[in-house]
Amino acid sequence: MYHLRVIVLVLIISFGLVSTAVAQPKVIVNGTTLTFSVEPRIEQGTTLVPMRGIFEAIGAKVVWYEDTQTVSASTGTTQIQLVIGSKTTFSNGTPVSLSVPAKVVNGSTLVPLRFVSESLGASVVWDPKTEIITIDTKIRSNLTPSHELTTKEIVALIQPATVFIETHRGQGSGFLASADGQVVTNAHVVRGSKWIWVTTNDGRRYSATIKKIDNAWDLAILSLDSKGTFPYVKQLRHNYTVSPGEEVVVFGNPYGLAGTVTKGIVSAKRPWSPSSAWLGTITTIQYDATTAPGSSGGPAINMYGELIGIHFAGHAMKDFSFAIPTEYYVWLSQRHNEYSRADDWRSYWTENWEWDNVLNGIGQKMSNTENTLIKSYIIENEMLPALIRIRGEAGVYHPQYDPIQNLHQLYLRSLDSLFSFLFAFTMQEKNPYRSDPSLYEKGTTAQRDLARFNTEKERLSNQFK
16 A cells, blocks of 8 residues: 655755855765755744755665655664654654655755754754754664663663553553653554543553544544643664664563563564455564564564564464554644544444454355355354344444434344344244244345435445545
């Protein structure tokens, strides 16, 4: 779904200063004066410079995400992300406000020089008398660890930022991503919940609401009902720099066992779909750290203390699990839209697709046989148990908005009438000498209820396209 390609970028870089001089600034990197194909200029008090050679000069690697119009650059353990047209950018996951947003002018991408250089670990000095900008990559200005940490040090660094999430549907894991209480977890942990409680590592408990959600990526951002300040995961590492063989530490609450830490290695990076309800795949990170139900939403951390992904799936007895790469969380956090009716619809559609996929699979199996006894056997041993399980899951699903709530009631009614008909059909097949006079009526009711549900579902699908 999201294709990325490494490209050579021409970047015009802005440097914050106030100057009325006509002379154009000169940029020196590690003692070498850079030359540009386009004359530097000043825009809104910010110096813009075409910087084709700047990333090569400071040893940075650049990735362009075309679908989201995002530029990502990295050196060593530091990554920055800039979205075209957005004044909010990120340095290792920490939001930074820019006076001039990233933009494209005449095919060149404009980005802020000081932010780019200092975020990537270089020292930047501006001399207003000579109008010379001096960049030195040997003098590091960031606080990213330059060496690997021990597992004990990583636990001390990350554990305070992990959280335990409870809803009326179940439980899961997550982590604090900002000092003001922004929590990251999986969409499947929190969607359809009447209430959400988040317990921090120090035992404090807060109510939370869904702020943003993306069901295709299985990610959600929660907002805590608190004005306090929280420890949070500060450093992020992007997917393309993660390699098989790297060690990874995974935090979570499997089976409700809060504060669980496991360790493994990155096994591979492979295309995978976090939600089978949505077409397309993303590049996920596979590792062998042990996880179990309840681990979903926990942070996966490398040995530099950096977030490399958000755990979303695993097999407790098979030693392989998967994480959604960090950049998908960053993209979600940069969206301006808050949780809405459209998000509520997409969440419900995702869950409903999973339920119907199970029933349709059994229904297809039934349609492939003409033998009534075999069909009755499939109904009794597969379809009815599946209906009971799905009715239980659907019964505790709670949409937030009226249109989706009304649709959900139609779905519950259709499940009940379908169960009533199939149960009566099975009982009659077991005892053909004892007919059920209401069987035809039950079948008609089931057809009518399913038709009503499908009609309303199609209407909402068109409304929220």
